[in-house]
Amino acid sequence: MKGYTYKLNSPKSMEREERNIATYTRDELSEMTTLQLRSICHKEKLVEGLSGSLDREALMRTVLKYRNAEQSLLITSFKHGGHERVEAHLKRYLNTPIRDNGSLKVPARLTLYSGLQVDSRDKYRIEVPSTFTESNVLIVNDHQELCGIAYLIRDAAESGVYYLGVSKEIPFYQTGNKNYSFLFFRKQDSEYIYKSYQQDKPLPPVNLHYCRIPIADLDIRELEETEVVLAIDFGTSNTTAGAFLDSSYISTPSAHDQLNGRIGLGRINYVSFPNMTRKTEEWIEVLPTVVSVADCSDASKIRYHFGYEALKSMKKSGYTGHATVFHGIKRWVNNYKQTEELMDPQGNALSVVRSDILRAYITHVVEMAEHQFKCRFKHLHISSPVKLRTQFSDMFATILPEYDIETEHGLDEGMAVLYNTIADQIEKRSFMDGESYNALVIDCGGGTTDLSSCRFRIEDGHLSYKLDIHTAYENGDTNYGGNNITYRIMQFMKIVFADYYSSRRRVTDIDHLIDIPGTDLYRHVDEYGVSSVYEGFEAAYREAEKLIPTRFKTYENRTREEYLRVRSNFYFLWEIADNMKKEFFRKTGIVRNRFDSDSGNRQENDLKITAVDRWCLSLTDHDVMKDVYDFPNVVFNIKEINQLIKADIYDIVRKFLEDYYQEGKLQDYSIIKLTGQSCTIDVFREALKEFVAGRSIEFRQKTEHPGQVPDLKLACLRGAIRYLNDRKAGIIEASITNDAPIVPYSVVAFTHSRQEKLLISMQERLSHVQGSVSRPFSAVEVEFYLKGGDGEVRHKYVYTSDASSYTPIRYEDIKEAYGTKIPQDDTDSIINGEVKLFVFAEANAWGFHVLPITRRDEQLYRGTKQFFAFENDLSELDFFDGWK
Incomplete structure (x- = not known):
């Protein structure tokens, strides 16, 4: 093999010279345990550290003695009065120029945006001689006025090459004199600049050595707001984002980013994120849905690590650090107002609401998009599972009030994947005009697997393509x-x-x-x-x-x-x-x-x-x-x-398709679409062939960029972006109907004699769900049980009755509010002193409502309606709970 x-x-x-010798800083080592420090000594063969008598501090000193990573003092955070102090020191001590022999090379044009950082991804390449290293760089005009503070980022792959970096916290100032120059400093002079920025106490006099290089063109801009919608595929394990950028998405797109291939006009652009878990930093179009706490010492300025940075911080601490780490925060949709306990690496503790963590993560994704595309987004489209579309829309509208969340024309995950296929058919004209197509979409993501059905028809109209689409959730497994x-x-x-x-x-x-x-x-x-x-x-x-x-x-x-x-x-x-x-x-x-x-x-x-x-x-x-x-x-x-x-995957496919196969319904579907990273596995396709002919399955493993993100992972995001753009451009007119999903659960309650009463039947359309169970009015708590396909109880819900909440009501009012969900025969049969708890569902909410109605002195009274979600945390199976 x-x-x-x-x-x-x-x-x-x-040989020693062929090895990449690892180096460490004191800050890195201070976050490690004694066990990890000994592990480093063992790996690096530091004999002094292998003595069992050394304590943690002694181990740190040993590692630093032989593997110390020299730190550069760079100005990356705002300090009040720092700008003025640096400018004063320049005018006083900038005395000794260093002659440039042509070896110091800087970009021809520099475009900076207020409130936006600059990093290696922006590719402002600078070549410097050995005299200079990672250091602070100042931008001044001919009058020695300080316009901005930047720094050099070393290129790990090429010696003598650096990239310009700018912190988003450091403001830039436009001056009357526009003849701007870079000031480069030796390491010791750069550190003096750093101290003058950070400290408000007087520093001793110094003779600053510098090299002045004129900037051919410096453009300082404000970020422009765009009408383009940023689409985000918020996943259980990974998240992606992107937008379609045309030449008018802002008035003046960045020419520098276009030349470097960072943005492309007239096409879909995906947001890239830095993968820092490897030795060399690489940028990839997917961000792990992981959040760790970096600093919670100040409740008003909690700092988090996201995605790869969170994974790196976990790995750096040997997975034994104090910092709280959250995986799969998408599961919080039904309980996003719940409180979580935070702890940072230094042991500081704090309580926050889950919505704050979700907001911080999504905001980070948006900021990364704004950095890459050099614009300010106000319109967002965030994909969600078809069965939870309403819950996700409500949650994001609540936690992101400053953004316009696309709800009216938004697509769920399955529909987005399918539209990607529809758009391909339209582009290739590989459809029969006016003919109906049936499709099944199987989405196997990081934490859940869902099955959706769709019936669609494409008509080539006089002005646009007319789409008539009916979609519905058919089945799913929240634990696979x-x-x-x-x-x-x-x-x-x-x-x-x-x-x-x-x-x-x-x-x-x-x-x-x-x-x-x-x-x-x-x-x-x-x-x-x-x-x-x-x-x-x-x-x-x-x-x-x-x-x-x-x-x-x-x-x-x-x-x-x-x-x-x-x-x-x-x-x-x-x-x-x-x-x-x-x-x-x-x-x-x-x-x-x-x-x-x-x-x-x-x-x-x-x-x-x-x-x-x-x-x-x-x-x-x-x-x-x-x-x-x-x-x-x-x-x-x-x-x-x-x-x-093989058995696991076959079992999940069998669960979804066996009934369709036995009833002969699979032959009605002309398209079976696979999506999600897990569907790239050949075993998945082999299992599907037990039920479906291989030619019917749309299964692609190609990547737009080989070795990066699989095409199937981007299918949902691409479909959402194409739909939004095609609709905006008038290429399509779409009528989308979301049919009520099928419930893969049953809900039961018990009578006073412990007889089980079925209230919601499994595999029933959510819009048809209704049932009731009776109790005496004095009952305070009523229990309901959710059962899975195996008949086992998944959840127990408790409805707590409040006698003071009941208000008089007529059946005419009940019928107007709830229609056939509460039949008149069921209310007419309520006797005095009885409370009947009606269980029903609505097509746009993944769960069921409980509404108590009672009769007292021949008068009907209505209690408080309460909603119970089918899945409290979207997935009941947590692989990071410590029981695996």
């Missing part, structure tokens, strides 16, 4: 997505590592853990259920927990060191499992892959090496935890992973 393996092994011996695949791989890794590190040192065989032949696997799932496939696998995983513990929740009553070790185990294994999943399923033709301490030199052309900075697992040995640093010499291959996840 050459070309289909993934290997973790120890690094080969390399890409994270489930990562977890399966993590389980397998843990089993393999436990066998490797144990005295047996045996090679784990997937056929031993899942002993059902691949050809019989689907039939076995049909007959015995998916859980039977993984019985032996789960038993082996529980056994592996004894050697490599990851269930850190169960260690909360143990010592702090034990708890942090186990927590570190989980997050470390999760990270490398997720990396391996991405490498195996990134492309159709997968190459071999392995983990190592460095990407280094390799001789095999088909070998992909994923670098792991610090390999460290904590093993339990006779109730004592010890560290292992050696890479396990084991090989994972694609056939094993496919066998591992």
Whole structure:
């Protein structure tokens, strides 16, 4: 199976000069535990730090002694009075010019925007001689007036090359004299400038050495507001954003960004985010939906890390830091007003509302878009699941009041994906004019999987294409997505590592853990259920927990060191499992892959090496935890992973399509559209072929930029952008009807004699849902139970009755407000002293309402109506809760 393996092994011996020597700052080390500091000493072979007698501070001094990363003092945050102090020092001490021999090269034109940062992505390239390094750069005019403060960012890939950086907090000033110049300084002079900006106390006199380079053209602008809609695909695991930019989206688009390819006019532009989890920074069109707390010492200025920066901060602390981390914040939609406890790396604690965290994340995405596209957005389109469209719209309208959230013409996730296909048909004219098409959309995202149906017709009208679209939610699983695949791989890794590190040192065989032949696997799932496939696998995983513990929740009553070790185990294994999943399923033709301490030199052309900075697992040995640093010499291959996840994926496909297949409805669908990153897996398509002919499935794994974001991940975002733009341009006139979704749950209550009463039937359209249960008026609490497809109780809801809230009402008023949801026969049968709790749903709300009506002295009274969501947190399965 050459070309289909993934290997973790120890690094080969390399000469010291060929190694990339890691360096550390005191701030980085101060956030690490004693365990992590010892791990660094072991990895870097710092003998002084391997002595067990050294405390945490001594370990930090040892690392800094041999691996100290020199820090540059750069002005990146606003300080009151700093601008004036620097300008005064320039006029007094700027005495000694440094002659430039032509080796210092600066951009010809510089365009700066008030309140917008400049970083390496803007590509203002500067070449400097060895005299200069990362330092502060001042912009002045001929009268020595200070116009702005910038700094140099080192290019890690090319020696002597830097990029201009500007903090969004530092203001720039336009002056009467427009002859602007850069002032470059030596390191010691730059540090003096830094101190003069930061300190309001007098500094000793100094002779500043500088190099003045004229700026050919400096343009300082205000950000212009655009009417373009920024589309955001807010996902459970990852988020993407983009917009269609034409030549008039602002009055003067940035020529610099157009020349550098950062924006393209007349096409869709995707927002790029910096991936800082790797050794070299790269920009990618997807942002992990992860938030960590950076600083909450001041309640009015809470600072967060988002996406890759949050993952990097977790990794830097060895997954054992104090900082609170939130995964899958999309799940909060039904409880976004709930309070969360925050803690930053320094131990500061604070309580905030979830909506504040959601707002901070979305605002960060918008700010990244504004930085890239050099405009101010006020219109947003945020995609949501079809069944929760109303809840998401209400939530975002509440937490983002300054933005115009597109609701009237917004698309849900499934509809956005489908419109991407419709737009392709229109462009290629590959449709029959006026003919109806039926489509199914399967969206397997990071945390959930949804099935939507759509019936659409395209007519080539006199002025535009007329679209008539009917869409509905058909089924879903809130507990299956890409994270489930990562977890399966993590389980397998843990089993393999436990066998490797144990005295047996045996090679784990997937056929031993899942002993059902691949050809019989689907039939076995049909007959015995998916859980039977993984019985032996789960038993082996529980056994592996004894050697490599990851269930850190169960260690909360143990010592702090034990708890942090186990927590570190989980997050470390999760990270490398997720990396391996991405490498195996990134492309159709997968190459071999392995983990190592460095990407280094390799001789095999088909070998992909994923670098792991610090390999460290904590093993339990006779109730004592010890560290292992050696890479396990084991090989994972694609056939094993496919066998591992095959039953899970088939089970989710079977759940969605089996009824359609048995009833012969699948042949009515001319399009079956797959979307979501998880659908790029070949096993997914193989499972679908059990029910659908392969030619009917729209399944594309291509990427617009090879090695970056899969096309399927961007399908939802692209479809939403194309719809908004086509509608704006008058290319289409669309009539979209959202039919009531099908409920994949049942709701029951119990009578006083403990007889179960069905109130909502499974697989019923939400608009048809209604039922009731009676209690005496004196009853204070009434319980309702939500059951899944397996008949097991998922949730218990409690309706609390308040006798003082009842108000008189006539049936005519009830009928006017609720129509047929509360039949007159049901209210006429209510006797004095009885309260009947009516259960009903509405097509635009994913859940059910409970409305109590009672009769007293022959008069009807209405109580308080209460809404209960089907899924409190959208997904009940949390992989980061410490129980995995």
